[in-house]
Amino acid sequence: MGNILNPNKKNFFINLVQAKDFRVLVDKTDFIAETNERFDLDGNLLALTRPRRFGKTVTAHMLLAYYSKAYAGQHLFDGLKIAGNGSYAKHLNKYDVIYIDMNTIRDEYIAYTEDEDLQVRGVTTFVDYLKYTIIEDLKENEDYARVIGKSRKVGKKNLTAALQAVCEYTGERFVLIMDEWDLIYRDYRNDAKLQKSFIDLLTSLFKSDGGLGCFALAYLTGILPIKKYNSQSALNTFDEYNMLAPGEFACYFGFTENEVAEIVKSAKCRISLQELKEWYEGYKIKGIDIYNPNSVVNAVRRNECISYWSGTSSNEEVIRLINMDFDGIKEDMLHLIEGEEIVFNCGRFQNDMVSIKSKDDVFCLLVCLGYLGCKNPNDNNSDTEKSEDENNEADEQDKTEKTEQNGQSEQSAAALRKNRRIAYVPNAEIKSALLDIVKEQDWYERMETIKRSEQLLKAIRDLDGDETARLIQEVHNSPAVSIYDYNTESALTYCVITGLMWSTLDDYDYHREDQAGKGKVDLVYEPTVKGRDPLILIEFKYGKSAEEALKQIKKQEYFRRYTKKYTRNIILAGINYDPKSKDHQCLIEKLC
Structure with a gap:
């Protein structure tokens, strides 16, 4: 016990603050000012849910470190944004915080079920164990143990009654923070009885008058939004914000553009903003561009933009x-x-x-x-x-x-x-x-999109300009391309890249505007294994002709850079789009 009521060990947030001189720290402590405004008012029940690796636990640990009496006098927030807010001193380390990490509770429950010496009569389910564990943790405080013991309502599992007893004794209310609130809906997804028991517990805590009176603030975080039954939320007392509806908290769902721009300015960052943007941004929440924070931190730490999405x-x-x-x-x-x-x-x-x-x-x-x-x-x-x-x-x-x-x-x-x-x-x-x-799916190669991509690559390698043009026309008319304005060579380039995506995944790397010969070739497909597949050079024209595109490749000698490496195994393709006829033309030759 001792891990739920005012836990005082180091956590992710504290470790990050103490290592801020040599680790990436993005100061999100102004979020605390938002939660401070909700104390003892409507809206003091708050739920923010977001994907894995988006900072859920760090935020929960930040709130714990700020509100809990256990961290009083540690000056963790000196120099951070919240320290300049008018509400800072009013709430700093003034509360008993009940911190529930559902992952930890689950692991302890599994150990509990496997050891008969730990088991308690009447505590048979995960939810039973959750209630029992919180009560026992409250009783680690001698005064709380005494008042809980005097209450005839508490027993082993009446958590609401235990909290009420303590609040009546102290005259104060708790702050509750629950991390991974939705674990039961994910890990026990087919156990409807357990889910009902869990939602009944939350309803008792956050919808009944007795439970509501125990909390100055409650904060839930997890991956899934609060469960709905039919069209109604089971906990409609909560103000809820999630990836589908982030409301005014959008900027706290990850790193913002400005925050990543500041990271890039640091001497320890050797990666460009454009690289980070291409790899980890793109979550447009309420008009705000959000980056995956975990991936940005890993990329800066390792000086490498790759996928850190290990899920x-x-x-x-x-x-x-x-x-x-x-x-x-x-x-x-x-x-x-x-x-x-x-x-x-x-x-x-x-x-x-x-x-x-x-x-x-x-x-x-x-x-x-x-x-x-x-x-x-x-x-x-x-x-x-x-x-x-x-x-x-x-x-x-x-x-x-x-x-x-x-x-x-x-x-x-x-x-x-x-x-x-x-x-x-x-x-x-x-x-x-x-x-x-x-x-990896067995249906992958049977999909029409995949087949068309394979046909397009084959047509290019067979030097079949008419078939290549026909297939590019199909790609152009597909939903993935047709939503874009098709009025530049760049749009035409995107169309061909889209068409060849699936057939070139394993065997080719592509480069746009690659320096070659006397200029830059529009598009190059370079084999990943030398000597097996041909190199493909493509030049685009808009409103001109495929002949002009092919002629430019030869005149500018775009192939010269590659002839030593690929001898004569090089394909030249000139592609044009006629905006009047809405047709594509293509000429393809093999370098002689």
Whole structure:
């Protein structure tokens, strides 16, 4: 015991602050000012949920270190943002904090079930053990043990009564912090009885008058939003913020653009802002660009932008969701990886891993897990996003008409629009993770998108310009490309990269605007294994001709850089798009 009421050992936040001179510290302590404003007022029950590796535990440890009496006099926040706030001294280390780490409780419960000497009569389930453990931890304080012992209501498992007894004795209220609040909904997802027992406990604590009177502030964090039954939240007393609806707390869900820009200015950072942006940014929350904080820290520490998304268990969850194949979601995942954005509705998502009834639910869960980014169409300003809205305007109108035909009110139609979100793959790190997942599936090679990509590569290697042009036209007309303005050579380059993505994953690396010969070639596909596959050089033209593109490759001698390494195993391709006829033309030759 002694790990729940005012635990005072070092934690992630304290370690980070004490090592700030040689580790990356992004000061998010201004979040404490937000929680201070909620004390003893409406809104003092707060839930912020976000994906793994997005700083949930560090934030929980920060709140613990600030509010708990156990850290009084340690000056942990000197020089940090919160120290300049008017509420700083009022709440600093003034409270008994009940800190519940559900991962730790689960591990202890497993050990408890395996050792008969530890077992207590009547404490038989995880929730029983949770209540019993908190009560026993409170009793580590001799005064609290005495008042709890005098209460006839407490027993082994009446946690609410135990808290009430202590509050009546002290005249003070607790701060409660629960990390991984949703563990039971994830690890015991098929145990409906246990889940009901858990939600009954939370309801007793946070919806009953007796329980509510015990807390000056309660903070829940985890991956999943608070569970909904039908359309209602089981804990509607909480102000809830999550990846689907972050509200005013969007800037606390990860590192912001400005915060990463400051990291890059540090002498210990040798990675550019553009590299970090490409790999780890892209979570556009409430119009704010958010970076994965764990990955940024690892990249700066190791001086290497690679995938730090090590999520074996969550990968298994993604595989399960994709293989449910609601409404062709397998094909949708391929299009998302290619760069497409897909509209979905989050209104019916019940915030768990079991009640998955549609593609909308799958996308909601993938957003919560961090595998997809999520934008609110109402926050969009870019041309791309406008195009997406235009493409889906007809669908939205159809939905509204159907709503009215079913006799529902205009208010219901407005709710439908309010719950609309746009899903997309946020960055190179997540793209890499999803690629690894889908490539291992037995359906992967059977998908039409994959077959078309293989056909396109074969056509280029067969020097078949007509077939290459036809297949590029198909890619251009696909959802992954058609949402973009197709009016530059750059857009044409993107179209071809998209078309070749799946067939070149293992055998080629591609480079854009590669310095070669007397200038820069638009696109190069370089084999990963020398001597097996041909090098492919591609030059693009817009509104001109494929002949001009091919002629430029030869005149500028773009191939000269590569001839020694690849002898004559080099393919030259000139591709043009005619904006008047809306057709592609392609000429392909092998270097002689």
